[in-house]
Each structure stands twice: as C-alpha cells, then as structure tokens.
Amino acid sequence: MAMLSGTGTNSPNGRPMVDAQDVHKYFHNNEVLRGVNMRVQRREVVVVIGPSGSGKTTFLRCINHLEKINQGRIYVDGELMGYRETPGGKLVEDSERNIARIRSEIGMVFQRFNLFPHLTALQNIVEAPVQVRGIPKEQAEARAHELLAKVGLAEKADAYPARLSGGQQQRVAIARALAMDPKLMLFDEATSALDPELVGEVLKVMRQLAEEGMTMIVVTHEMGFARDVADRVIFMDGGIVQEEGAPAELFNASKNDRLRAFLGQIKEA
Amino acid sequence: MGILQWLQNIITLNHNFTWAYVWKYILSAPIIQGVILTIILAVISQFLGTLIGLLLYFMGRSRLGFVRGISAIYVWLFRGTPLLVQVYVFYFLFPYLHLTQPLRRNDLFSAIGFTHGIGPIFMDAFLAGLLAFSLNEGAYMREIVRAGIDAIDVGQLEAAKSLGMTYSLAMRRIVLPQAFRIIVPPLGNEFNNMLKNTSLATAAGLYELLGTANGIGGPLFATLELLVVASVWYLLLTTIWGIIQGYIERRLNVSNIDVGAKRPNWAQRVFGFLPRSTAVNPATFIPPEH
Numbered sequence: 190m191a192m193l194s195g196t197g198t199n200s201p202n203g204r205p206m207v208d209a210q211d212v213h214k215y216f217h218n219n220e221v222l223r224g225v226n227m228r229v230q231r232r233e234v235v236v237v238i239g240p241s242g243s244g245k246t247t248f249l250r251c252i253n254h255l256e257k258i259n260q261g262r263i264y265v266d267g268e269l270m271g272y273r274e275t276p277g278g279k280l281v282e283d284s285e286r287n288i289a290r291i292r293s294e295i296g297m298v299f300q301r302f303n304l305f306p307h308l309t310a311l312q313n314i315v316e317a318p319v320q321v322r323g324i325p326k327e328q329a330e331a332r333a334h335e336l337l338a339k340v341g342l343a344e345k346a347d348a349y350p351a352r353l354s355g356g357q358q359q360r361v362a363i364a365r366a367l368a369m370d371p372k373l374m375l376f377d378e379a380t381s382a383l384d385p386e387l388v389g390e391v392l393k394v395m396r397q398l399a400e401e402g403m404t405m406i407v408v409t410h411e412m413g414f415a416r417d418v419a420d421r422v423i424f425m426d427g428g429i430v431q432e433e434g435a436p437a438e439l440f441n442a443s444k445n446d447r448l449r450a451f452l453g454q455i456k457e458a
Numbered sequence: 459m460g461i462l463q464w465l466q467n468i469i470t471l472n473h474n475f476t477w478a479y480v481w482k483y484i485l486s487a488p489i490i491q492g493v494i495l496t497i498i499l500a501v502i503s504q505f506l507g508t509l510i511g512l513l514l515y516f517m518g519r520s521r522l523g524f525v526r527g528i529s530a531i532y533v534w535l536f537r538g539t540p541l542l543v544q545v546y547v548f549y550f551l552f553p554y555l556h557l558t559q560p561l562r563r564n565d566l567f568s569a570i571g572f573t574h575g576i577g578p579i580f581m582d583a584f585l586a587g588l589l590a591f592s593l594n595e596g597a598y599m600r601e602i603v604r605a606g607i608d609a610i611d612v613g614q615l616e617a618a619k620s621l622g623m624t625y626s627l628a629m630r631r632i633v634l635p636q637a638f639r640i641i642v643p644p645l646g647n648e649f650n651n652m653l654k655n656t657s658l659a660t661a662a663g664l665y666e667l668l669g670t671a672n673g674i675g676g677p678l679f680a681t682l683e684l685l686v687v688a689s690v691w692y693l694l695l696t697t698i699w700g701i702i703q704g705y706i707e708r709r710l711n712v713s714n715i716d717v718g719a720k721r722p723n724w725a726q727r728v729f730g731f732l733p734r735s736t737a738v739n740p741a742t743f744i745p746p747e748h
Contacts, residue, residue, distance in 0.1 A: 253620055255616055255619065255620065285624050285625065286624060289619070289622050289623065289624050290622065292619060292620055292621070292622045293621065293622020294622075295620070296620075297617075297620035299613060299616070299617060299620075301611075301613055303611070303613040303614060303616065303617035304617075305614065305617070305618075305632055305636075306636065307635050307636050307639075316621070316631065316632075317618075317621035317622060317623065320623065320627060320631055321621060321622040321623055321627070322622075362617075365621070366620075366621070369621060369622065
C-alpha cells in the first residue's frame with residue numbers, strides 16, 4: 190500500500206498493462222504476425238487460443254522482447270518495450286540494461302520449463318532476486334521457501350530439476366517467475382509438454398494466481414481453463430486477432446468460421 | 459646364428475643399449491628440473507589458451523563483422539600452421555624486435571631456483587614456447603568452448619533473460635557453468651596433449667624435459683637411453699593427469715544432471731576406456747581419443 194503514495198493522482202488503474210499496437214513480425218520472408226492489436230488491463234486474465242502457427246507464441250515472446258518486432262509498438266505498463274523513440278520519431282532498439290529492467294517485472298513460464306539444471310529448486314528461485322535485484326540471500330531464500338510452499342513443493346527445495354516430474358518442474362518454474370514479484374505473467378503453453386495426469390497440478394497453481402488478481406496472458410490449448418478462468422479469450426489465426434470476447438460468447442456463440450473449425454478440431458481430439 | 463640369437467640382439471640392441479644410463483639419470487637433478495619446467499609451461503599455456511579460447515568465442519559472437527573476422531582468421535592461422543613452426547616463428551621474431559638480449563638478461567628462472575639444469579633457462583626460449591602453446595591452444599579451445607556452449611539449450615538463456623538478466627550475467631551464472639561440464643572432458647584431453655607438445659620448445663633451446671634429456675644424452679652417445687628417461691616421465695605425467703581428471707569429473711557430477719550414467723573409474727580414465735553405460739548423456743559423454 191505504501192506504493193500508492195508514489196503514484197499520485199493519476200491512477201495507474203486506467204493504464205493498460207499491455208498495449209500492443211499493429212505488431213508485425215517476420216521470420217525471414219514469412220510474416221508470422223500481421224498487425225496484432227491487443228490490450229490487457231490490470232488484473233485481467235487473457236487466454237490466447239489458436240491453431241499452431243497462428244503466431245500466438247511468437248506474440249507472447251514479443252511482449253518481453255525475446256523476439257524483436259518489425260513494425261508496431263508494444264507498451265508494458267506504459268513503457269515502450271524493447272525500443273526507444275529518437276527525436277525524429279524513429280524506433281531504435283533499447284539498451285540491453287533497460288530491456289532487462291522491464292523484463293525483470295514480467296514473469297514468463299515456458300512450455301519446456303527451462304529450469305536451470307545445475308541449480309536446486311531453491312537456487313533456481315533465488316538466483317534472479319539475488320543476482321538481478323541484489324536482495325540479500327537469506328531474505329530471498331525465505332521468500333523462495335514461501336513460494337515453494339505456495340506451489341505445493343515445500344519439501345522439494347533441495348531437489349535438482351532432474352529429480353522432479355514435469356509437473357513439479359513447471360511449478361518450480363512458476364515460483365521462480367513469481368520470486369521477482371512480476372506485475373504481469375506470461376504463460377507459453379505451460380502444460381503442453383506434460384503428461385496428461387500432471388496437467389491438473391499446474392493448472393491449479395495458475396488458477397490460484399488468477400484468483401489472487403495477477404495479470405496474466407495465457408497461451409494454451411486447455412479450453413477448460415480458458416472457459417473457467419479467463420476474463421477474455423482471444424482467438425488468433427494467420428498472424429492476427431480473429432476474434433475476442435468473454436469465454437461464453439466465444440465458445441458458444443461465435444460466427445467466425447475459422448474459430449468454429451478450430452474448436453471442432455479440439456473437441457475431436 | 460639362430461632365430462633366437464637374432465631376437466635377442468634386437469631386444470638388447472646388440473648390447474649397445476646401456477640401461478645403466480637410464481637408472482643413472484631418471485631421478486637426476488637436471489631431469490627433475492626439466493620435468494618441473496615442463497609442468498609449469500603446460501599449466502600456464504593451458505590456462506592462457508583456455509582464456510583465449512573463451513575470448514575468441516565471444517569475439518566470434520560479436521555484432522561487429524571485423525571482430526568476428528579477427529576471431530575466424532586467428533583460428534585459421536593457428537590451426538593451419540604446424541605448432542613447431544609457431545615455436546620457431548616466435549623464437550626468431552624476438553631478435554627482429556630487439557627483445558632477445560633484454561629477455562636473456564632476465565634471470566627470473568635462476569632467481570627462483572632453476573639452477574640445476576645442464577644450461578641456463580633463457581627467458582626468450584621460454585616465452586617463445588609459452589606464446590606458441592597458449593596462442594595455438596586458444597584456437598583449439600575456441601572450438602571446444604563453442605561446442606560446449608552450443609550444447610546448452612537456448613531456452614536456458616531465454617529463461618535467464620526473462621528473469622531480467624543481461625547477456626553477460628546469464629552467461630556467467632547460467633550458461634557457462636553448464637557448458638563447463640561439457641568442456642571438461644575435452645579440456646582434459648587438451649591438457650594431456652599440452653604436456654607432450656611442450657617438448658617442441660626444445661627447438662627453441664629450452665631445457666624442459668626433452669631438451670634436458672637430449673642435452674645429457676647427446677655428448678654421452680646415449681640419446682636413446684635418455685629418450686627412454688624422458689618417455690617414462692611423460693608417461694608418468696599423463697598418467698597422474700588422467701587420475702586427476704577422473705577425480706575432477708566425478709566432483710563436477712555432484713548435482714546429478716544425469717541420472718544413472720556411470721562415471722569412469724581411474725583405470726578406465728587412464729587407459730581411455732569408456733565406462734559401460736546404458737544411457738549416454740551429452741553432459742558426461744567422454745569422446746574416444748581422436
């Protein structure tokens with residue numbers, strides 16, 4: 190609450206957490222994003238669905254500048270991500286330090302977990318707070334124990350990732366991202382690499398985060414999660430946002446042929 | 459003169475091979491000093507070569523074309539010419555730079571106790587060897603470093619970046635520690651080679667192990683006997699190194715990235731056998747000698 194005094198009269202709640210404007214992205218000559226516009230409000234949970242190759246993962250990676258964009262702008266909490274504007278109005282890539290600073294406030298969870306295999310679960314979580322933020326080790330470790338308890342892995346603090354199941358690894362990865370106190374969490378197909386019986390434990394943690402009011406952008410094929418947890422569902426195909434809306438209207442009453450075809454395929458599988 | 463007599467002559471080299479010289483010199487002060495100098499030269503060269511290899515790797519990853527070019531040309535040059543030629547080039551470069559006499563006046567080696575040899579340890583000869591071995595090793599180490607770093611999943615760097623780490627911090631804390639495990643086995647092979655390759659400094663007149671053995675053996679017409687002495691010492695050095703390397707590799711394995719891959723025991727390490735293992739993990743796989 191102490192933070193509020195610094196924000197002044199200009200309430201931050203009016204400013205979107207993510208504001209993507211006309212984002213274009215090419216891989217060589219292949220245009221994978223063809224002008225994506227997306228706004229995500231504070232405390233909103235947005236689920237992005239779409240067939241593979243639709244550009245949803247690429248777009249998510251553009252938000253924290255793991256991919257450069259070729260046209261358009263992405264603002265994260267009011268700051269232009271990855272670029273700065275010259276006096277002449279041209280965009281040039283931002284300094285590495287500045288990009289890293291903005292990224293440190295955006296948590297990302299990857300399909301393949303990407304835990305650091307040479308570090309224990311606890312060390313994985315402590316690494317960035319200590320190395321990036323300069324938080325004292327004891328303090329960071331206390332917080333890491335809390336986060337491990339939160340994701341249900343209190344007893345796995347000293348386990349190396351190779352000793353954990355996929356579901357456990359992904360929960361540690363979520364705790365690792367949360368340790369930086371992010372204001373936004375990006376989930377890139379966080380359950381796609383898991384055995385079916387392990388999907389539930391990860392979704393449960395994500396669901397809990399959503400209930401706590403975390404701003405989340407979730408790329409997933411889990412339609413049940415989208416239906417139950419999302420404030421808004423966005424359907425991407427062919428590198429653009431095809432349709433968006435509340436889960437109920439999108440899943441039940443869409444007139445978009447592509448979306449209906451996509452949902453039909455999901456049901457068959 | 460039967461076949462047995464002929465075989466005996468081969469084995470005893472017509473009685474001209476004098477084992478007494480081997481016993482007399484194998485533990486002599488000049489030879490021991492030569493062994494110590496060989497170890498010093500090899501350790502410093504390997505250390506510097508590894509640093510140069512890392513530097514060349516990151517130069518090869520630079521945004522600037524000419525920096526990448528320097529790295530590529532360096533490797534092309536030092537891998538493309540014989541190491542012996544490189545020793546000669548540095549040795550004969552010093553006179554052109556008017557460095558030979560100042561270097562020879564430097565008596566660091568006698569000051570630290572290298573006074574038991576069959577001649578003085580000249581600084582110019584030592585530096586010619588050190589430069590050639592370090593710079594040459596850097597070219598090979600760049601490839602080993604590259605293989606080690608490239609073997610680390612790009613997702614590791616991305617995860618580190620997503621947590622707000624800069625490239626250099628992510629490299630130092632996340633990527634290099636993992637790459638190091640992959641680099642250690644080939645690095646061990648490189649040092650094994652280095653221990654033996656230092657013998658080329660003999661060409662610059664350095665009294666390391668082989669130089670000392672030649673210097674003793676020549677006047678005595680006992681060159682072969684002293685070569686046996688040198689060979690026994692080289693074998694001993696590489697054997698001890700094999701044991702140390704096995705120990706280092708076992709220590710590096712504490713965090714069990716690989717579950718179930720067996721570590722080589724010391725005998726397997728020394729004699730170069732691969733351990734029997736059901737699963738080969740790239741982080742611990744020890745390539746056969748090439």
